[in-house]
Amino acid sequence: MNFYQYIRPSLLVLFLSLFSFQNCSGQVSAGDTFLFGFSERFDKLFGNEATVACSTDVTITTKSVSLVEDGNVSASFSTTEDSGITPAPTDTDFGYSSFETCIYPSSPFSGSVEIPVSLSSNYGSRITSTQSVPGPLALPSKLTFTGNGLAARQCFRFTRVDDALRNPVVDPMTVALGTMVQKDGSGNVTSGTYSGKDACDISVSLEDDEAPGVRVSNIRVMEEPGPSATTTNGTFKVRLRTQPTANVTIPINDVYDAVNVGNREGVANPKTLTFTNANYSVDQVVTVSSVDDLELDGLKSYTIELGKTTSTDSEYNGIKPRNVVVYNLDQSVPGFTVLKFSGGSTISSASSSIATITGFATDENNQFGDKYANFQIRLRSKPTNNVTLNFTSNCGTKCTIQTPSLVFTPTDWNAYQTFRAIGNTDSANSGNQDYTVSFTVSSSDSTYSTTVYKPNFSIRSCDNDGGRLIQPCNYSGSPFGTNSSRLSAQEGGSTQIWLITQTSPASPVTVGLTSDDLTEGTVPTNVTIDSSNFNAMETGATNRIALTHVDDALVDLTQNWLVTTATSTGGLVYNPSDIYAATTDDEKAFYVTHTGSPREGTANVATVHVCLGGNNPSQPVVLNISCKTYTSGEAAYGECGTITTSPITFPIGSEVEPANASDAGCANSANKQSFTVSGLDDSYADGNQSFDIRFAMVANTDTNYSVATNPADHSITNEDDEPTGKKIFTTAGTYKGEMGTDGVFGADLTCNNNKPAGVSGTYKALIISNSVGDTSIANHRVPGGVNWVLSSNYHYFRCTGSGYSVCSDEHTRLFITNGSASFSPTTMSRDFSTTAADEFWTGMTNTLTPATQASTPNSAACNDASLVYRHNCHGFNYETCTTNASTFFYGEIWVRNGAGSVTSAERRCDLQKKLICVEQ
Numbered sequence: 001m002n003f004y005q006y007i008r009p010s011l012l013v014l015f016l017s018l019f020s021f022q023n024c025s026g027q028v029s030a031g032d033t034f035l036f037g038f039s040e041r042f043d044k045l046f047g048n049e050a051t052v053a054c055s056t057d058v059t060i061t062t063k064s065v066s067l068v069e070d071g072n073v074s075a076s077f078s079t080t081e082d083s084g085i086t087p088a089p090t091d092t093d094f095g096y097s098s099f100e101t102c103i104y105p106s107s108p109f110s111g112s113v114e115i116p117v118s119l120s121s122n123y124g125s126r127i128t129s130t131q132s133v134p135g136p137l138a139l140p141s142k143l144t145f146t147g148n149g150l151a152a153r154q155c156f157r158f159t160r161v162d163d164a165l166r167n168p169v170v171d172p173m174t175v176a177l178g179t180m181v182q183k184d185g186s187g188n189v190t191s192g193t194y195s196g197k198d199a200c201d202i203s204v205s206l207e208d209d210e211a212p213g214v215r216v217s218n219i220r221v222m223e224e225p226g227p228s229a230t231t232t233n234g235t236f237k238v239r240l241r242t243q244p245t246a247n248v249t250i251p252i253n254d255v256y257d258a259v260n261v262g263n264r265e266g267v268a269n270p271k272t273l274t275f276t277n278a279n280y281s282v283d284q285v286v287t288v289s290s291v292d293d294l295e296l297d298g299l300k301s302y303t304i305e306l307g308k309t310t311s312t313d314s315e316y317n318g319i320k321p322r323n324v325v326v327y328n329l330d331q332s333v334p335g336f337t338v339l340k341f342s343g344g345s346t347i348s349s350a351s352s353s354i355a356t357i358t359g360f361a362t363d364e365n366n367q368f369g370d371k372y373a374n375f376q377i378r379l380r381s382k383p384t385n386n387v388t389l390n391f392t393s394n395c396g397t398k399c400t401i402q403t404p405s406l407v408f409t410p411t412d413w414n415a416y417q418t419f420r421a422i423g424n425t426d427s428a429n430s431g432n433q434d435y436t437v438s439f440t441v442s443s444s445d446s447t448y449s450t451t452v453y454k455p456n457f458s459i460r461s462c463d464n465d466g467g468r469l470i471q472p473c474n475y476s477g478s479p480f481g482t483n484s485s486r487l488s489a490q491e492g493g494s495t496q497i498w499l500i501t502q503t504s505p506a507s508p509v510t511v512g513l514t515s516d517d518l519t520e521g522t523v524p525t526n527v528t529i530d531s532s533n534f535n536a537m538e539t540g541a542t543n544r545i546a547l548t549h550v551d552d553a554l555v556d557l558t559q560n561w562l563v564t565t566a567t568s569t570g571g572l573v574y575n576p577s578d579i580y581a582a583t584t585d586d587e588k589a590f591y592v593t594h595t596g597s598p599r600e601g602t603a604n605v606a607t608v609h610v611c612l613g614g615n616n617p618s619q620p621v622v623l624n625i626s627c628k629t630y631t632s633g634e635a636a637y638g639e640c641g642t643i644t645t646s647p648i649t650f651p652i653g654s655e656v657e658p659a660n661a662s663d664a665g666c667a668n669s670a671n672k673q674s675f676t677v678s679g680l681d682d683s684y685a686d687g688n689q690s691f692d693i694r695f696a697m698v699a700n701t702d703t704n705y706s707v708a709t710n711p712a713d714h715s716i717t718n719e720d721d722e723p724t725g726k727k728i729f730t731t732a733g734t735y736k737g738e739m740g741t742d743g744v745f746g747a748d749l750t751c752n753n754n755k756p757a758g759v760s761g762t763y764k765a766l767i768i769s770n771s772v773g774d775t776s777i778a779n780h781r782v783p784g785g786v787n788w789v790l791s792s793n794y795h796y797f798r799c800t801g802s803g804y805s806v807c808s809d810e811h812t813r814l815f816i817t818n819g820s821a822s823f824s825p826t827t828m829s830r831d832f833s834t835t836a837a838d839e840f841w842t843g844m845t846n847t848l849t850p851a852t853q854a855s856t857p858n859s860a861a862c863n864d865a866s867l868v869y870r871h872n873c874h875g876f877n878y879e880t881c882t883t884n885a886s887t888f889f890y891g892e893i894w895v896r897n898g899a900g901s902v903t904s905a906e907r908r909c910d911l912q913k914k915l916i917c918v919e920q
Contacts, residue, residue: 054200057193058115058180061102063200064172066322067127067160068095069209073218076132077102077155089218089327091235100132101202102155103177105145105194111185113194115143116178122170123206125161129175132157134745143177144746146735152753158204166210175202187736207322213241214250214321216306217283222266222290223329233289236324238273238306240280246312248275250321252286256305265300265328266290290328300328334452339376339416356436356456358477362399362423364465365502367535369422370402372475373459376416379408383445386410390442391419395435397426398461419457425465431577433461434476464502469574470511470529472545473500473537486560486582492551497579498537498544499529505571512566513545520561520583522548529572549583555613555704558584588613589708590623590695591666598641598679599719605676606716608693611666612650621650621705622698625675627691628713639691639718641678647698648673679718684810685725685795690717725809726791726919727799728766729756730833730840737841737873737891737909744769744781744876747841751917758802764789766916768843768850769875780875783822783848789918790821796918798830814900822848828900832916838896841913843872845904851892853906861887873909880910 177199182192254268462473627640747765862881
């Protein structure tokens with residue numbers, strides 16, 4: 001119980017009035033935890049820190065780490081794995097031998113945030129604790145996050161030591177993350193979001209593998225059941241470590257975690273495991289089946305508890321096995337599911353990839369009714385409130401919407417409701433036209449009212465009113481069958497259209513049909529309209545015109561043809577509109593492939609093969625070949641070299657490839673024409689670069705090839721012979737020489753947090769820690785040695801953005817390192833930055849020599865007889881003497897000197913300088 005619970009309210013008020021709260025006033029935020037009406041800061045004043053809830057303003061990826069001495073997995077935090085852990089868990093993993101958890105502020109901030117770190121030693125040397133990002137380093141006494149925005153993560157790694165001993169059971173180890181301090185850019189403490197709050201602690205436990213115990217595996221990541229789900233259940237395995245003298249029972253509680261109350265995420269079976277002295281070492285399997293909760297909740301993780309064992313074997317009675325963490329991926333996607341009138345598969349709309357749904361029709365004399373203009377629709381996920389769909393159309397007087405609105409509730413959201421539209425006469429002979437039905441959403445559910453994509457529906461209005469007694473009609477999404485919108489299919493394909501009438505004919509009506517080019521398309525001799533199909537568009541109906549697009553062996557591109565409709569006979573006399581069609585070619589005029597690749601600095605070339613795809617040419621087919629020219633990009637600067645043969649010629653009567661020829665098969669054809677292409681050799685580290693070769697056919701009068709198009713450009717890759725280039729940028733902001741206990745590794749973090757727009761990769765700062773590479777400093781770096789940032793014989797170039805002209809070895813090279821990973825900062829190709837008189841913390845002279853400051857404090861100046869000064873801001877850790885704030889430390893900088901040169905100088909460590917950041 002807290003101390004102030006014993007105080008009468010009046011006395012408490014008096015007590016508070018006497019107490020100073022200067023550090024609390026105005027700093028309590030919504031993120032503070034309130035206990036008995038007071039914030040966590042007040043609770044600390046009474047020494048009740050243990051009762052204070054930790055702040056959610058800092059993300060810790062795993063607060064409870066469970067290690068196993070014989071664990072077989074080393075896990076890392078991942079920003080790409082669905083579970084946040086890599087490798088992703090599987091049921092063959094019996095525990096973690098090493099585990100990484102990461103810490104980062106959850107919200108953007110300016111200045112810096114400091115989090116104290118302390119460690120209990122419950123396990124002693126049985127667990128090693130390090131900082132893995134940035135690192136590897138010794139576990140720090142403080143984490144410092146900097147940035148104008150979100151800070152990069154920092155991570156701890158805990159690794160078990162398998163000591164082959166049976167150890168006593170101890171409490172979990174605690175990594176205490178203390179009260180945070182937020183500072184502005186000048187290092188002054190501020191009352192920001194984080195100041196005065198406690199970050200959550202991390203608990204680390206270790207399971208001994210020599211003692212009696214229960215071994216439990218992990219479980220793979222699962223998905224909720226849904227249309228695209230592939231893994232909707234998983235298993236974990238359980239067995240005993242040693243042989244018991246009596247049966248051992250373990251209860252399985254799958255609703256232990258509030259996330260899975262009511263089994264809303266998953267169900268585990270069986271609920272109890274029993275081991276005997278005969279089967280103790282045999283895996284027993286628990287199956288977890290995922291449940292679709294029908295709500296938008298992303299990736300959910302929950303814990304299945306393995307309860308304490310019960311047994312008359314005293315060593316196996318009351319053992320608590322480790323719990324199993326289950327990761328369940330959401331399959332609920334907001335949006336709409338549509339079932340068309342024709343049934344079959346549904347159409348799910350969750351994004352603009354489905355812009356318009358087609359396949360509907362009405363007729364202007366309303367003989368169809370809503371038969372072809374209805375669809376069923378429902379929500380894809382459960383809304384928080386009613387969702388109303390309000391339908392409108394741009395059909396004018398051509399249609400009537402019969403269901404102007406549909407309402408879905410949180411109860412019936414997944415039940416289909418039907419939209420209906422019918423045709424209406426406009427008394428105009430304007431031909432078939434399409435109109436759009438769209439809808440808006442009104443709801444207090446913000447997801448459905450604002451962010452969910454809403455599809456449109458296209459409906460064809462067939463013009464069978466006015467003077468049009470017989471009219472060709474088909475569904476939206478298909479061509480109209482007019483001269484500007486022909487019924488089109490590839491050779492060997494088919495299309496269809498129906499003839500409908502204004503009203504039911506008194507007797508059957510016959511319409512004769514003729515194709516004007518039987519080599520391109522055929523149709524039936526006639527079709528019949530009667531009282532059973534005058535208002536229908538069904539596949540087997542006699543009013544259906546089936547167009548067959550003839551497959552020939554010619555390279556003839558797209559050929560237009562016409563279906564002429566005769567004047568009808570029978571119960572109705574009328575000459576319907578003719579129907580326009582087109583047949584597209586399925587032959588390729590040319591097939592192109594290549595073998596091999598050119599490589600800079602070698603005789604390697606690509607051999608390009610070209611084959612004909614049409615009939616034997618009646619005259620030579622000639623192709624001119626050239627390197628494609630570019631106006632921008634890397635290829636514009638030259639990658640294509642020499643083409644050995646141009647033009648290439650296929651003579652009269654050349655054999656062609658069979659109809660099933662392919663680009664891949666052309667390389668092995670005896671009828672191919674071939675040539676070689678080399679790549680240009682440059683001196684730049686630009687990686688493998690592609691270029692295109694271009695073909696241009698010389699005009700001819702051959703029946704096939706006079707209408708053929710040129711072969712498509714063909715891409716060739718020119719392999720680079722320089723080592724990979726690496727990027728360098730300088731920070732836009734400036735920073736003090738005091739970089740905290742992380743020293744130069746703190747500078748690395750600053751580089752990675754402050755990359756220019758469009759620049760990617762992992763970076764380290766071009767900076768060393770002290771004058772002699774003193775390894776007694778935890779975070780040290782020496783030129784060409786420990787933690788050095790450059791590699792031997794690499795090209796390094798300045799990078800200020802994503803454009804080739806501002807970020808490439810060709811255009812912004814700085815230097816090429818030698819075999820010792822060194823370079824001359826006074827003879828570079830250009831400067832590190834484009835800003836005059838820029839200064840950078842480096843700790844080196846301009847000969848890459850660790851600098852020794854002339855202006856250094858001594859032990860007397862610092863009032864500290866034990867001081868051993870290490871130069872360069874004491875390893876870039878401090879800015880002043882620890883015991884005499886008026887005595888400054890100094891560090892070495894580089895000063896931009898123009899023309900690819902720098903000079904070096906010493907500066908006080910409290911001054912602000914930029915950093916040079918090097919890609920790793």
